[in-house]
Amino acid sequence: MKISPLVRGSRLHLSFSLALALGSCDSSAPPPETGDPSGGLADALAKTLSQACPMAAPGDEQARQSCADALTIDPLLRERMSDPFDWGGQKSTDTLDMDKSNRTDFNPRIYRRLYLSTFMFTGEHSVQKAGDTVIIRLPVRFRNQLDPGSFPYPFWHSADKWTSYETTRELLFFLRAGKLVGALRSADRDPSRPHRDMKWDGRWTWEDSSGQQPRVTLYSWAFSAGNPYVADLDTAYRTLERALRKETCLACHSPDNFAKMNPLELFSYPNQALSGRKQLVAILDANLMPPATPGTKPGLADDGGRAEIIDLARKFQELGDQALAFEGEPHP
Numbered sequence: 666m667k668i669s670p671l672v673r674g675s676r677l678h679l680s681f682s683l684a685l686a687l688g689s690c691d692s693s694a695p696p697p698e699t700g701d702p703s704g705g706l707a708d709a710l711a712k713t714l715s716q717a718c719p720m721a722a723p724g725d726e727q728a729r730q731s732c733a734d735a736l737t738i739d740p741l742l743r744e745r746m747s748d749p750f751d752w753g754g755q756k757s758t759d760t761l762d763m764d765k766s767n768r769t770d771f772n773p774r775i776y777r778r779l780y781l782s783t784f785m786f787t788g789e790h791s792v793q794k795a796g797d798t799v800i801i802r803l804p805v806r807f808r809n810q811l812d813p814g815s816f817p818y819p820f821w822h823s824a825d826k827w828t829s830y831e832t833t834r835e836l837l838f839f840l841r842a843g844k845l846v847g848a849l850r851s852a853d854r855d856p857s858r859p860h861r862d863m864k865w866d867g868r869w870t871w872e873d874s875s876g877q878q879p880r881v882t883l884y885s886w887a888f889s890a891g892n893p894y895v896a897d898l899d900t901a902y903r904t905l906e907r908a909l910r911k912e913t914c915l916a917c918h919s920p921d922n923f924a925k926m927n928p929l930e931l932f933s934y935p936n937q938a939l940s941g942r943k944q945l946v947a948i949l950d951a952n953l954m955p956p957a958t959p960g961t962k963p964g965l966a967d968d969g970g971r972a973e974i975i976d977l978a979r980k981f982q983e984l985g986d987q988a989l990a991f992e993g994e995p996h997p
């Protein structure tokens with residue numbers, strides 16, 4: 666794999682204005698060569714993210730909320746992010762193939778509102794090319810002092826996962842054929858960043874005086890207050906979730922990813938489950954899950970029970986489509 670040297674954002678500007686100045690001497694010259702393989706997207710992305718989510722105190726809930734609100738409706742992200750959008754941790758500093766790192770699939774709106782908003786951006790960036798992929802690197806700081814229910818799930822269930830969020834230096838965005846297909850926390854970490862000691866009590870969800878937690882996983886947080894589909898979508902998800910749990914689906918499709926699937930399809934939280942809503946129907950229709958084990962066939966043994974779950978999955982998919990469409994989200 667041939668990798669071009671890093672092109673720093675500041676140098677980019679310099680070479681761009683230089684090329685413009687030179688180009689203006691000769692009107693027949695070809696368009697200025699900026700040397701930016703992202704075609705200007707890196708610059709626009711860095712600007713968008715640092716304006717929406719500037720540096721703030723790491724426990725500033727208001728700053729996180731306004732960052733999340735801005736990213737949710739941002740036209741650039743809406744247009745350029747693919748569905749599903751992959752998110753995970755870079756396997757090692759020299760792993761530039763996104764698919765070689767562990768990832769989870771997300772609906773793009775859910776990713777930028779829940780996950781991307783837990784970071785603050787400096788506005789700096791650099792660009793790198795790896796094969797047919799352009800990697801946009803953005804220095805970040807993680808908001809490690811938010812309320813536990815403001816995180817998309819208890820990242821601290823694993824000490825390494827939590828510190829990877831706390832100490833990651835950059836987010837790497839992967840651009841392929843004009844689309845941002847995913848992002849990773851850089852394996853390049855800054856161990857000197859402040860650490861917050863978090864103890865996991867074994868609960869993925871919990872309830873407190875303000876209701877169900879983590880609150881950011883609820884449809885009421887992901888969608889606008891006037892979205893008429895939220896209540897029905899929540900009921901459809903809860904009913905489906907109970908059925909999936911009974912069939913052991915959630916033993917694997919949960920954050921601890923016991924079966925090490927990659928990308929992970931996460932069905933154990935309302936918002937996160939939106940990403941897999943179409944595949945759920947397809948997989949149940951084809952009766953391919955749970956996967957085969959030595960001596961058993963894949964799928965559910967009881968066709969009547971399976972038909973009932975397919976109905977629930979279909980209802981969930983329809984309401985998810987409607988809720989997203991109401992918000993103006995593009996969906997295939």
Ligand code: HEC
Pocket residue numbers: 909912913914915916917918924925926927930941944945946948949954955956965
């Ligand atoms: C023992 C672990 C395990 C259990 C239990 C399990 N799955 Fe899976 N599931 C996987 C793995 C691993 C994959 C990744 C694809 C593969 O390897 O076949 C996957 C993939 C999927 C996908 C995504 C397919 C795609 O094309 O993206 C769906 C949807 C799915 N499972 C639904 C279910 C449902 C519904 C159940 C319960 C009826 C279930 N799974 C139970 C391990 C499991």
